[in-house]
Amino acid sequence: MNPMIAFLKKQKPEWEEYLNMIEMMNAEHSDIDEDDEDTLSETAASNNTHKAYKNKIIKLKKTQNKLLHMIEDLKAELEDEQELTEDLAEALGACPECFGEDDMCSYCKGEGLPGFFVPDFTQYNRFVAPANKKFSKHYRIRN
Ligand SMILES: [Zn+2]
Numbered sequence: 001m002n003p004m005i006a007f008l009k010k011q012k013p014e015w016e017e018y019l020n021m022i023e024m025m026n027a028e029h030s031d032i033d034e035d036d037e038d039t040l041s042e043t044a045a046s047n048n049t050h051k052a053y054k055n056k057i058i059k060l061k062k063t064q065n066k067l068l069h070m071i072e073d074l075k076a077e078l079e080d081e082q083e084l085t086e087d088l089a090e091a092l093g094a095c096p097e098c099f100g101e102d103d104m105c106s107y108c109k110g111e112g113l114p115g116f117f118v119p120d121f122t123q124y125n126r127f128v129a130p131a132n133k134k135f136s137k138h139y140r141i142r143n
Contacts, residue, residue: 008057012064015057091123 005023008015089096095105095112103110119128 012061015060087123088127090120091127093117093119 001023086096088094089099089112092099092114093116094100094114095108095116097107098105098110098112100108100110100113100116105112108116
């Protein structure tokens with residue numbers, strides 16, 4: 001087996017179908033009589049096919065790398081959002097898992113609405129106090 005194909009099979013099992021085709025093509029043409037023109041033209045066509053598969057594999061690898069980077073970025077973004085949600089739940093004294101919206105919640109069984117827990121002092125001053133100040137000012141003027 002071609003060492004590059006063996007390496008790719010190990011690294012990218014999802015490419016196995018393409019790699020098997022490439023292997024089959026390599027095996028079929030390894031014993032070609034180079035004096036036979038028909039065989040040579042078949043070989044040329046096969047080489048083009050082989051090249052096309054190689055190009056496809058390269059494109060797929062690039063796409064896969066882009067997708068892996070996107071997944072990593074999304075994971076990092078999700079972690080940031082989860083941290084922000086937990087901080088906000090602490091500020092509100094709410095369940096960090098469901099904010100009291102899920103009766104099946106293993107953490108609060110749907111009891112953890114805002115104000116259920118004592119709000120965290122730091123997070124309260126970070127999120128709620130400024131909003132409350134603006135809220136009070138805005139509705140005092142209008143009422
Ligand atoms: Zn909950």
